[in-house]
Amino acid sequence: MARKPGSRSEITGPRLREAALRLFARDGYAAVSMRQIAAEVGVQAGALYLYTADKQSLLADLMADHLEALLAAWAAEAPRGDARARLDHFARFHIRFHAARADAVFIAYMELRNLTPENFARIEALRRRYETELEQILRDGQAEGCFAVPDTKLAAMALIAMLTGVNTWFREGGRLSLPRVEDIYVDMVLKAAGAGGLPR
Amino acid sequence: MARKPGSRSEITGPRLREAALRLFARDGYAAVSMRQIAAEVGVQAGALYLYTADKQSLLADLMADHLEALLAAWAAEAPRGDARARLDHFARFHIRFHAARADAVFIAYMELRNLTPENFARIEALRRRYETELEQILRDGQAEGCFAVPDTKLAAMALIAMLTGVNTWFREGGRLSLPRVEDIYVDMVLKAAGAGGLPR
DNA sequence: GGTTGAACTGAACGGGCGTTCAGTGACAAT
DNA sequence: ATTGTCACTGAACGCCCGTTCAGTTCAACC
Structure with missing residues (x-):
């Protein structure tokens, strides 16, 4: 055979x-x-x-494809409006996109050290582009006067860490629905940025 | 020989x-x-x-020792006072303790899936005890009326994820000193909990 | 200074690893 | 019906794995 x-x-x-x-x-x-x-x-x-070609590029390609899909999906949503609305949108987008691809997200965060230096550089550049998207929103909000963030770079990483953390515990069919989780996190994200919470 | x-x-x-x-x-x-x-x-x-005994219990013991040291150190600080002050204290403690033991922290978060089910249960119980410490502060603050958190359980996990995220980028001798990082994060943590930021 | 036991070596065990490649059967085109 | 190529097999390559254990050497005590 x-x-x-x-x-x-x-x-x-x-x-x-x-x-x-x-x-x-x-x-x-x-x-x-x-x-x-x-x-x-x-x-x-x-x-x-x-x-x-080999096991290594199988991993690297999976990670690169995930991050490119992430950037493309965000670019496709292209939110307009004031910084507060865009931050709200970003938080919801991040939670939704990441919840739908838990495996790829997990790999992209956990397997960085198994990449060769060249592959690591490629992946890291993609991740940084995504972080910059959030940081730009924070900088704009700072300029508009609707945010009060001590350091936009740190805040961007802090908020992404917080949002990505959803993936460690969220399971479909649990105590809270995904839209409800989005609401709760958007509230905390907006407050942390000094933009007040969600109206209640 | x-x-x-x-x-x-x-x-x-x-x-x-x-x-x-x-x-x-x-x-x-x-x-x-x-x-x-x-x-x-x-x-x-x-x-x-x-x-x-074997490679597996070497890993499990390293993780258990780390988490027990974490719980012991927090118990030793035993902050009193109102919830706001205790949350401030918790955030600073978390950042300081984790920055000083980056390797153990990294292992405790990344190698969970390499534990046998029995070892995983042991480690997971320790981690949950730590999360509960923070959640209790949030619940107290909620009762005192000084916090406005939609869900204390989610907030506890969100804040821990945010604080632990410091370890992914913080390096001694970088742009910001550790006390400065603590200030920035305490500000975001307090705001996210609805307790206003650090006074400026 | 002889004895005992702790600390360690070095070889071996069976098995799995990533990767290559000559060979082979199934399909599409003629 | 024949041909050609695509998709795949199965065996092999050299190497490393976690773990065990009989044997050896050192340190400490009597």
Whole structure:
């Protein structure tokens, strides 16, 4: 037996990426073997190398794709208006987007140290572009006088850490719905920025 | 050659733990071999098993020791006074304690999935005890009427995520001193809790 | 100074790792 | 019906893994 009946690269390729994403998120990059991934795909390990150069670039590509999708999704929303409204929008967008892709988010935050220096630089640049989006909102709000933030760079990182933290505990079907969680976090984010909370 | 001159268990034991802590933090539990740790200690791999039952409990013990030290240190500070003052104190304590033990903090947050279920339960219980400390402050402040938090449980996790995020970027000798960072974060934490910021 | 036991070595165990590659069966085009 | 190529197998490569253990050497005590 060599080629499997019905096998096609447009199917196996995506399946490889899905399996790798799920397993890397669950067990960690270093703890997952190519043979495990192959078993999940339903293929022998050697066949994976038709779809990725090696294990390292499989990880790097998953991370880069996630961050590029994040930036593209944010660019597509392109909120206008005053800084307060844009910060509200950013917080909701961040929670929603990250909740929908928990595995990719987890990998993008946990597996940075398993990247080669070149791949790390590529990924880190993407992450920084996203942070800058938030920092720009904070700077604008500071200029408009509607925020009171001691340091926009620190505040940007603090708020992103807070928002991303949702992923560590949020589970669909839990005590709170996602829109309710968004409300609560938007309230805290706006207050932390000195823009008052959500109207109650 | 068998026993090394000058070797003593009171020395090798701690050295094993220090090496494991540093290497686990830098490369991740799964990516570090017992032989690497042994080389760092200056000993053959087999000798490590005089000091730890296996690799897994080496990790679990490092994490448990860290969290127990955290709880003990917080208990020792035992702040009194109104909720606002205690929240201020908590934020400063958290940043200071975590900045001083970056490696242990990193491991305690990143290596949870490498624990056996029994060890995970042990560690998770310790972490939850710490979260409860903060939540109690928030509940007290809510009762006193000096905080305005939509959900104390979520707020506790949000604030801890924000405070722990300092460790991802803070480096001694950078743009901001640690006391200055504490001030900035205390301001954001108090505001997020609805208690106004730091007086300026 | 002989004895005891703690501290450690070095080799071995069975197994899994990432990656390569010659071979092979299934499909599409002719 | 034949051909060509695509998708995949299965075995192999050299290497490293966590852990065990018989043997060796040093330090301390009597």
